[in-house]
Amino acid sequence: TQLLEQSPQFLSIQEGENLTVYCNSSSVFSSLQWYRQEPGEGPVLLVTVVTGGEVKKLKRLTFQFGDARKDSSLHITAAQPGDTGLYLCAGEALGSQGNLIFGKGTKLSVKP
Amino acid sequence: EPEVTQTPSHQVTQMGQEVILRCVPISNHLYFYWYRQILGQKVEFLVSFYNNEISEKSEIFDDQFSVERPDGSNFTLKIRSTKLEDSAMYFCASNTVNYGYTFGSGTRLTVV
Numbered sequence: 470t471q472l473l474e475q476s477p478q479f480l481s482i483q484e485g486e487n488l489t490v491y492c493n494s495s496s497v498f499s500s501l502q503w504y505r506q507e508p509g510e511g512p513v514l515l516v517t518v519v520t521g522g523e524v525k526k527l528k529r530l531t532f533q534f535g536d537a538r539k540d541s542s543l544h545i546t547a548a549q550p551g552d553t554g555l556y557l558c559a560g561e562a563l564g565s566q567g568n569l570i571f572g573k574g575t576k577l578s579v580k581p
Numbered sequence: 582e583p584e585v586t587q588t589p590s591h592q593v594t595q596m597g598q599e600v601i602l603r604c605v606p607i608s609n610h611l612y613f614y615w616y617r618q619i620l621g622q623k624v625e626f627l628v629s630f631y632n633n634e635i636s637e638k639s640e641i642f643d644d645q646f647s648v649e650r651p652d653g654s655n656f657t658l659k660i661r662s663t664k665l666e667d668s669a670m671y672f673c674a675s676n677t678v679n680y681g682y683t684f685g686s687g688t689r690l691t692v693v
Contacts, residue, residue, distance in 0.1 A: 504684075509687070509689075511585075511672045511674075511685050512624065512672075512684050513684070514681050514683065517681045557624065559624070565637060566629045566631065566637050567614045567629030567636070567676075568626045568629065568637055569624075569626055570626075571625070572623070573622075573623050
């Protein structure tokens with residue numbers, strides 16, 4: 470069974486601080502996706518990374534896919550209260566169609 | 582922006598009853614999925630559907646579950662005889678290529 474370990478589970482920081490969320494696995498994924506989920510809503514896609522070593526930026530968010538395609542990170546620069554929420558990573562297994570393996574999520578709280 | 586629409590948003594049913602959860606995927610998407618999220622737990626893959634047939638399913642998706650695309654727009658998940666442990670948020674998702682999924686807002690199913 471493939472697992473995606475996401476850390477930290479909870480993160481509480483002050484506005485303006487930087488933070489990094491990690492997702493790690495012993496398995497190789499064909500792609501790694503990051504989502505944000507609000508309470509009572511479905512996950513909303515932030516980014517998809519496909520190539521080992523790939524880095525994508527979305528304003529203050531930087532996403533990286535590990536060289537071996539087994540791990541990924543999300544880095545937020547100068548966090549703002551609007552960044553508060555649940556961040557999920559999800560890996561698509563090699564050869565699968567739509568079988569996303571989700572991490573448990575990181576609940577981020579950014580205090581003004 | 583195109584959305585995946587799910588109905589109903591909440592469904593309460595008695596144990597042993599059949600339920601049908603409905604989804605309208607994004608119109609030009611070809612791949613359709615159902616996921617579920619038990620309260621406080623990870624999002625879990627149930628099934629993927631392409632070209633009018635199941636392309637992949639998880640161990641959760643046993644004989645009590647079925648999916649159907651009855652017309653050109655709807656995609657349904659049927660649970661034949663609900664159990665207490667089927668209580669969860671059920672998310673429908675769709676996409677056109679293998680990366681990046683659009684999720685609906687979910688149906689909260691409560692089995693009593």
